[in-house]
Amino acid sequence: MIFKKGENRLFIRIVLLFAVLCAAAYLLVSLQYKYLFLIAPVLAYQVLDLYRYQRKAQDELDQFVEAVHYRDFSRYFDVKHAPAELQPLRQGFNEINSTFKVISKEKETQYQYLQKILELVDTGILNYEMEGGSVVWMNESLKRMLQLPYLKTVHSLEKRDPELYQVVLNIRPGEGKVATAHLDKGSFKILVSCTAFQTEGKQYKLIAFQNVNEALDETESKAWQKLLNVMTHEIMNSVAPISSLADTLKNRLHMAASEIEDKNGSLEDLELGIETIKRRSEGLLRFAETYRNLNKISELHLKNIYVIDLFRNLQQLMQPTFEQKKFELEIILKEPELALEADINLLEQVLINLLVNAMDAVKDSAHPKVILSANTGPKGKTIIKVTDNGAGMSQEVLEKIFIPFFSTKKTGSGIGLSLCKQIMMLHKGNIQVQSVEGEGSAFILQF
Numbered sequence: 001m002i003f004k005k006g007e008n009r010l011f012i013r014i015v016l017l018f019a020v021l022c023a024a025a026y027l028l029v030s031l032q033y034k035y036l037f038l039i040a041p042v043l044a045y046q047v048l049d050l051y052r053y054q055r056k057a058q059d060e061l062d063q064f065v066e067a068v069h070y071r072d073f074s075r076y077f078d079v080k081h082a083p084a085e086l087q088p089l090r091q092g093f094n095e096i097n098s099t100f101k102v103i104s105k106e107k108e109t110q111y112q113y114l115q116k117i118l119e120l121v122d123t124g125i126l127n128y129e130m131e132g133g134s135v136v137w138m139n140e141s142l143k144r145m146l147q148l149p150y151l152k153t154v155h156s157l158e159k160r161d162p163e164l165y166q167v168v169l170n171i172r173p174g175e176g177k178v179a180t181a182h183l184d185k186g187s188f189k190i191l192v193s194c195t196a197f198q199t200e201g202k203q204y205k206l207i208a209f210q211n212v213n214e215a216l217d218e219t220e221s222k223a224w225q226k227l228l229n230v231m232t233h234e235i236m237n238s239v240a241p242i243s244s245l246a247d248t249l250k251n252r253l254h255m256a257a258s259e260i261e262d263k264n265g266s267l268e269d270l271e272l273g274i275e276t277i278k279r280r281s282e283g284l285l286r287f288a289e290t291y292r293n294l295n296k297i298s299e300l301h302l303k304n305i306y307v308i309d310l311f312r313n314l315q316q317l318m319q320p321t322f323e324q325k326k327f328e329l330e331i332i333l334k335e336p337e338l339a340l341e342a343d344i345n346l347l348e349q350v351l352i353n354l355l356v357n358a359m360d361a362v363k364d365s366a367h368p369k370v371i372l373s374a375n376t377g378p379k380g381k382t383i384i385k386v387t388d389n390g391a392g393m394s395q396e397v398l399e400k401i402f403i404p405f406f407s408t409k410k411t412g413s414g415i416g417l418s419l420c421k422q423i424m425m426l427h428k429g430n431i432q433v434q435s436v437e438g439e440g441s442a443f444i445l446q447f
Helices: 002-029 033-069 087-120 140-146 154-160 162-170 213-256 266-291 307-324 344-361 395-400 416-426
Strands: 124-129 135-138 176-183 186-199 202-211 303-306 328-333 339-342 369-376 382-388 430-436 440-446
Touching: 002 033, 033 087, 124 140, 140 176, 140 202, 154 162, 162 176, 162 186, 213 266, 303 307, 303 344, 307 328, 307 344, 307 369, 339 344, 344 369, 344 382, 344 416, 344 440, 416 430
Parallel strands: 328 369
Antiparallel strands: 124 135, 124 202, 176 186, 186 202, 303 339, 369 382, 382 440, 430 440
């Protein structure tokens, strides 16, 4: 409808021009030259007018194409002051521009919406061009996960984490791999997934990084619990009769001692052997009973706890021990109103265990110091940290530190940190360790 008026105007011009040309042809054939000279100016004017009309329309079209090319949909073509024959054309351009503007705004809104969603998810996302490795986009979750504020190309990752770089580079579309991400003071497992797509003749890889430490920890913890259940059950069922039988044999030996002539001390050796069997079997029973504690904690009594109250209780409890051993305990809490929901008794058990371990770690330091601190971490999570300036731990020890029965102490039972990990998992949190040999260690509780 908009261009109908323009078509009518053009049609009228063409019809008039055709009529004048027919008249000129008739006069020319009739040899009426004097009338032909009168029609010639009219014909010239019509041709010039048609050319000017087409020229103006072409200029308007060029401006419109330029606006589309530069996505300048805000350009407005003045209809009111335009020549009558160009008004329908300009009005049409304005309506097309308005439609493009709406479409562009919708696409921009969708893009912003999608980008915000990708920023909110915990999964790290990396998009890079396959040919040159140029990073197109990476979300904030990936920056926090890998502690990378900026990544120009995917090849820059090689200097930071060569192992992870090889996984990212070699992973195929549709494939998923569990890899290890190495940070300055620790490492964690991540699931790397890949897909690929092509646009405008270029191929891209889209990589997703998901921290699977918590899922692996939960699976590992359940496996250990099942193993401990079976192990303690079998030990107690097998050893309890041995202990009872040893006790019976010892009593009967005492009763028969008066009737047996013992010239070479065999009865004494026999009694000592039976006593050793009894003592070791009872020790093995206590051992099994102790490790049952790993599976006894199944319910939490949650309540809102102010961290400052928690730290005060720990200071009153642990300060005399620190003073006796001449160790320094420093407490840092910059947010007095910091609170969390936890089982106070179990949480204190975790922190006492960590503080005792820290005291053992700094016993050979020149200036032994343990720091207990808390703060608000990413996404509002509460972080409690126990740091020491002891000898630190090797990478081999760090990988085994939370395994039940593993201990670096000669008299250690190997259940303390395993119990801490289980308690934190019940709180839907996690415990991590960062350590540098010769500098110290830090145990981090994240709720």
